[in-house]
Amino acid sequence: MVKPHDEKEVTDECVVHDHPVPPEELARYSIDRDPYSEADIASYVEGQARDEEVQHVERIKTEVVLGDTYEMWDVTTDSNRWWVITNLTNLYSQKHFPSLDYTLSFHIGLMMRLRSRSDNVDAGEPSPFDEVIRREEQASDRHDSAVEAEDYQTVGMLLREALISLIGALRRRTEIPEGIEQPQDANFIDWSIVLMNQLCPGSSNKTLRQHLKSVAKESWQLVNWLTHSRSANQTASSIAIHSCQTVIGHFIQILERSRFDKNEECPVCKSRNIRTHFDLSIGDDGEYFSSCGVCDWTDHPDAAGE
Structure with missing residues (x-):
């Protein structure tokens, strides 16, 4: 009878990651950061989910469908995770919408219906024209x-x-x-x-x-x-x-045209990828500011001395 070989004792340790990275730490590992757009999305989510505090915001991807651009964001708060999709901006619970592709399709259909029902100026985001x-x-x-x-x-x-x-x-x-x-x-x-x-x-x-x-x-x-x-x-x-x-x-x-014409090119890198943001903390009732989508340029007042 042939005796089986004695099994060698395994000495190599394999550590299995059994806990998620804390949301507040995730930003350290994000390669493509866009602080001002992230702040816009965080402000939107906290305005819609008023009892929640945003801990992490990450842009997953951008898609163009029938000429319209949609940005898709993964947002983690202290109690939930959300998908946020732009144009027009709306949020969806990842508990009820686990698939991002399905959520995008749902979002596009919903926005098309909303646009067909109303010609009103979009009031979904903070604006100096809220009143x-x-x-x-x-x-x-x-x-x-x-x-x-x-x-x-x-x-x-x-x-x-x-x-x-x-x-x-x-x-x-x-x-x-x-x-x-x-x-x-x-x-x-x-x-x-x-x-x-x-x-x-x-x-x-x-x-x-x-x-x-x-x-x-x-x-x-x-x-x-x-x-x-x-x-x-x-x-x-x-x-x-x-x-x-x-x-x-x-x-x-x-009014918007006059502002865009002044900043149609980034003064640093000459890119035309100029984005617009709204910050309620500027001035008495908030103000728009611009940032470059290619470099770190911005005309935000707080960045003047940086």
Whole structure:
């Protein structure tokens, strides 16, 4: 009978990793960091999941679908893990959406439905125009439940307040040269003229500038008529809402254009991959700042001395 060979005693130790890396340590091992975009995503998650504190944010990948770019983020908080997908930004619990590919498909479908249902300015993220959007949404909600002429008059009043708030938001972000007479706060038409002259200057912008002023003036006159008209009805109210949404969208666009034109190239590496962020801690009510997606350049005030 052949005796089996004696088995050698195993002396090599094999340590099995049986615990996860703490979320706060994961950032040390991330190769591709984007601090400002990570801060935007963290701020968004903490705004949506108010009882949770973000511990780690990591961009997993970026995909382009039908011309739209979607960034996918893995976010760990002190009690949950989330997928966050941009354009429009939304978060999904990884407990209920374990597959990122499935979540992206679901997200794209959801966003397409939302876009088809509303032409409103996107209010999903922090913005200096939050008050403007809130007032416009109040007007839309009142329109949906309106019955009497007085209800539609109230829609006009709410739209009027939204336009005045719009002027206030633009004034805080537009430098008005000395010597230019500043109208009264509630003088929407004259303020529209002053602001469009600053934000859309020059002979090459003459046609665009005149259009912006004209649309603003006619929309203001329409909502004031609606506010006082005893014949105010559903059709007039609906047209006034859409007209004001157009003005709000135009004015925000023209303000953003002036900012993008100044920073279309990174002053350090000359890349055009300039991203925009919003920080509530800048100034009295928050402000936008830019960063480069290629190098570490940013015009954030806190980075001025770095």
